[in-house]
Amino acid sequence: MSEPRVRPDPAFALLELYETALPEVYGYLLSRCGSRSVAEDLTSETFLGAVSACRNEKAPVSTPWLIGVARHKLVDHWRRREREERGLRLVHEAKSVDPWDEEVDALLAREVLAELGAHHRAALTLRYLDGLRVAEVAQLLGRTVHATEALLVRAKAAFRTVYQQKEGRRD
Structure with missing residues (x-):
């Protein structure tokens, strides 16, 4: 009878990369959104999303890959902001x-x-x-x-x- 094999959690590879990739991911986001608080929020969303991606699919855990995840999170943020502004414009126009x-x-x-x-x-x-x-x-x-x-x-x-x-x- 063979021993059951336990696969290591792929998110551990991300943990090892975290300290070196964090400044790069944060810098990437800060330079594009211009707001510290937004960049911090998006950085945390990036790493949370990366953990999920590591566990669900075979992701190439690397700094460039994390920058790609951050890019997607930034685009999602811009879309959310556009929807909010569009909603505010509609509400403002409707008031007239x-x-x-x-x-x-x-x-x-x-x-x-x-x-x-x-x-x-x-x-x-x-x-x-x-x-x-x-x-x-x-x-x-x-x-x-x-x-x-x-x-x-x-x-x-x-x-x-x-x-x-x-x-x-x-x-």
Whole structure:
């Protein structure tokens, strides 16, 4: 009977490389993002991602490989930031033509809400009738804050369209 073989954890190779690669990875990220705190966060994400990659696939653990992982983490960060800024622009633009600032006929508004989809109705009711913050609405709906902001923008647009049709106005 043969002895069971225990494979060493491939992440140990990363641990051996950590001290020499850390300054290079951090320097790479800092020079591209310009913020110490962001570079620190991305550096930790890089090493956490590298540990996962080492364990899940046969990764060539080296400093250039870690720089490649850092590059992907930086791109992910830029994408997240762009989505956040896009969401803020949408929210800002929506505020300029917000029907919630106008006087709304309560009975007509109830009719319109009844015609909207359940997800739009829930988001609008929680946010504007119950007065919850977007983060609280997101938690109750089981969504991220950004997804909830986007949902609210779409829900308000749908509400506005139906309300104006029922009121007899056209844009």
